[in-house]
Amino acid sequence: MGYVMTKEGFEEAVKTLLKSCRIYAPVRKKGAGRFTDVDVILYDQVHSAGEIELSAKSDYASKEFLTPLSETLLFFTEDAVKEADLDPTPVLVFGRSCDLHALRRMDQIYLGNGKAEDPFYRRRRDLVKYVLIGCAHSYENCFCVDMGTNRCEDGYVFSVDEKDGCIWTDVKDAAFLPVFEAFGTPREVVPQYVTENEVHVEIPDEIPKSVIHDDLWEEYTARCIACGRCNFVCPTCTCYTMQDVFYSDNGRVGERRRVGASCMVDGYTDVAGGGSYRRKNGERMRFKVLHKISDFKKRFGYQMCVGCGRCDDICPEYISFSNIINKVAAASRKEDLS
Ligand code: SF4
Ligand code: SF4
Structure with missing residues (x-):
């Protein structure tokens, strides 16, 4: 089911969503890039739709909520271990088609690469649902078409496309329908995706x-x-690697961190x-x-x-x-x- 909204309508929809979940999305940090006066787009928790960068590719990937660069997993004392708390509020992560395809790779490694799942990844993964940001055009250095990751037909709860001054959304998860019914007009919506990149790659079937x-x-x-x-x-x-950080000289009290x-x-x-x-x-x-x-x-x-x-x-x-x-x-x- 699709809807088209004004930007104000989308702002209201996001406000409604924020009553029951957290949202992580690409955010433009002005002047924080690697050169003077250059911006950087990275993932951050947002509190309004206006903060979400929809028109440019993020410099950093959407994995930042699932696998933070540094995460405390547990605390230990002389005779006890306590798992670190995790905010149980559900999370929506905004990502592009390549990001959603990347999620399959992340799940493969953390959940499907051996006999046991990674419990610390699993507890974060269970909180997360993805929102697809459509790609109106290819960005610099993208070669998603040759990798077959330019289009995403499922794996997202709703999509977001900025087009003709409005926000277009394809709602896949019925639980989100009331939000968009309240602020949008029903229309047929197909998320935008690219069919051609400037960059091409050829991957040999067999590498000698x-x-x-x-x-x-x-x-x-x-x-x-x-x-x-x-x-x-x-x-x-x-x-990732592991770091034990000790709080005192006796080395028996501290915390264990997972670090990228x-x-x-x-x-x-x-x-x-x-x-x-x-x-x-x-x-x-x-x-x-x-x-x-x-x-x-x-x-x-x-x-x-x-x-x-x-x-x-x-x-x-x-x-x-x-x-x-x-x-x-x-x-x-x-x-x-x-
Ligand atoms: S290839 Fe990677 S590690 Fe080497 S210079 Fe470039 S970004 Fe740094
Ligand atoms: S192009 Fe491939 S290797 Fe480079 S950042 Fe994207 S997924 Fe990783």
């Missing part, structure tokens, strides 16, 4: 082993500065005895790329990367993930011809 030793990775040893930003903005990166980790930064592959599996930045890049476009698929049957292009948008060295994919394809062809 020779690609692992190809010279192509050397370029990234020289260019990449191992800052890890590409991982932190990626909607499908799920790696990056396969691109120093220390990620360090092991006891001073070893490290991937010291060169090019080797780390190889690991990340082949995980995203080959190894995950071997295990789960579909690609990990959703083609959102956020890693390209954020890289201070202008390294392009889509370019690397195409270089891997070219190196694989070279092997086929030899």
Whole structure:
């Protein structure tokens, strides 16, 4: 069922929703970007519709509520452990088609990658429903069409498209119908989605082993500065590390935190005895790329990367993930011809 609303009507609808849930959405932070006078769009809790950035791609991904960069999981004393409280208020997260596709990857890793689910992810996941932000056009560096993530037909409770000065919504979950009936006019609504990107990638079905030793990775040893930003903005990166923080000198009272980790930064592959599996930045890049476009698929049957292009948008060295994919394809062809 679809509805079209004025922006004021949408503001009222969001006010109504906020009586029973929290909303996390992309928010434009003026002047907080990496250069002077440059904005950044990241996820934050919003308290009105006007705060939600609908017209630009977010720099950071919608995973921020599900997997915060730092989360206290539990507290421990000498003889007891207490799980950290979590606000039980339901949450709506606004995301684009690529973000909703990324959610499947997140669920796969935290809930479907072994015998047991991750209980700390599960308790957050159970609170969350997604709202789809339609894409009226492709954004810089997106290659969602080639990754098959440009369109989303389910997995959201309602959609939001800004068009002709109004907000158009396709309501999928009947529980939300009364809100939009109150502020909108019934219309047929199909969420906008892109059918063409400027950027294209070709992912080989099989990546020959020779690609692992190809010279192509050397370029990234020289260019990449191992800052890890590409991982932190990626909607499908799920790696984390644990930190125990002690409150006193006796080391028996404190809290355990889950903290985001990056396969691109120093220390990620360090092991006891001073070893490290991937010291060169090019080797780390190889690991990340082949995980995203080959190894995950071997295990789960579909690609990990959703083609959102956020890693390209954020890289201070202008390294392009889509370019690397195409270089891997070219190196694989070279092997086929030899
Ligand atoms: S690897 Fe880059 S393009 Fe692919 S999902 Fe992650 S951030 Fe998006
Ligand atoms: S954002 Fe760029 S420079 Fe930083 S780790 Fe990723 S690829 Fe390397």
